[in-house]
Amino acid sequence: MTDVTIIPMTLDHVPAAAEIERTVFPDPWTADSFFEVIGITEKCWVAVKGERTIGYLLTQWVSVEIHLLNVAVTPDCQRTGIGAALLNFLLCLGERHGMRDVYLEVRLSNHAAQSLYLGCGFTKLAVRKRYYRDGEDALVMHRALTDFHLPADDELAAGDTSE
Numbered sequence: 001m002t003d004v005t006i007i008p009m010t011l012d013h014v015p016a017a018a019e020i021e022r023t024v025f026p027d028p029w030t031a032d033s034f035f036e037v038i039g040i041t042e043k044c045w046v047a048v049k050g051e052r053t054i055g056y057l058l059t060q061w062v063s064v065e066i067h068l069l070n071v072a073v074t075p076d077c078q079r080t081g082i083g084a085a086l087l088n089f090l091l092c093l094g095e096r097h098g099m100r101d102v103y104l105e106v107r108l109s110n111h112a113a114q115s116l117y118l119g120c121g122f123t124k125l126a127v128r129k130r131y132y133r134d135g136e137d138a139l140v141m142h143r144a145l146t147d148f149h150l151p152a153d154d155e156l157a158a159g160d161t162s163e
């Protein structure tokens with residue numbers, strides 16, 4: 001993790017990210033998919049070591065929800081804390097901006113990613129049947145960010161000054 005920084009993803013990072021994507025996923029996004037996503041959401045980051053892009057995290061923020069679209073780390077840098085650093089960066093930033101929930105889908109067979117998410121405080125929420133193009137199910141995971149709660153009736157009454 002030494003000398004690794006997390007910076008906003010730009011168009012210049014796409015070729016390296018697409019190369020990582022091809023290496024780690026059986027059904028990789030194309031470079032065009034990356035261009036499309038960073039065209040509609042500026043909430044995308046890369047982990048860089050020197051000049052080298054070694055990981056990325058793509059998200060979409062809607063209202064108070066963050067949807068994690070994609071995250072990966074280049075194979076020779078895996079298990080060195082980059083994935084956790086990217087996720088913790090997102091969780092801190094989301095909290096600072098008042099976001100309340102993070103959702104993601106992960107293949108049922110992807111135990112490495114599930115371990116990463118569980119370690120970052122995500123819980124298992126549901127299964128989406130045949131979510132992926134090859135027919136595999138997705139596990140939906142969720143992480144609450146802030147301590148948001150609906151007020152109880154007595155709290156509402158205490159604040160009622162209409163009389």
Ligand SMILES: CC(C)(COP(=O)(O)OP(=O)(O)OC[C@H]1O[C@@H](n2cnc3c(N)ncnc32)[C@H](O)[C@@H]1OP(=O)(O)O)[C@@H](O)C(=O)NCCC(=O)NCCS
Pocket residue numbers: 024025070071072073074077078079080081082083084085105106107110111112113115116117119
């Ligand atoms: C999932 C992924 C992003 C994890 O990135 P990483 O940089 O290797 O993760 P970290 O080094 O920060 O590991 C954090 C924790 O995640 C879990 N983890 C990561 N890789 C794991 C593996 N291969 N097997 C089991 N647990 C793993 C461990 O709990 C780990 O903590 P530990 O090293 O103290 O045991 C990486 O394996 C990857 O790019 N995989 C291919 C792409 C992918 O599946 N993306 C997720 C799509 S939903």
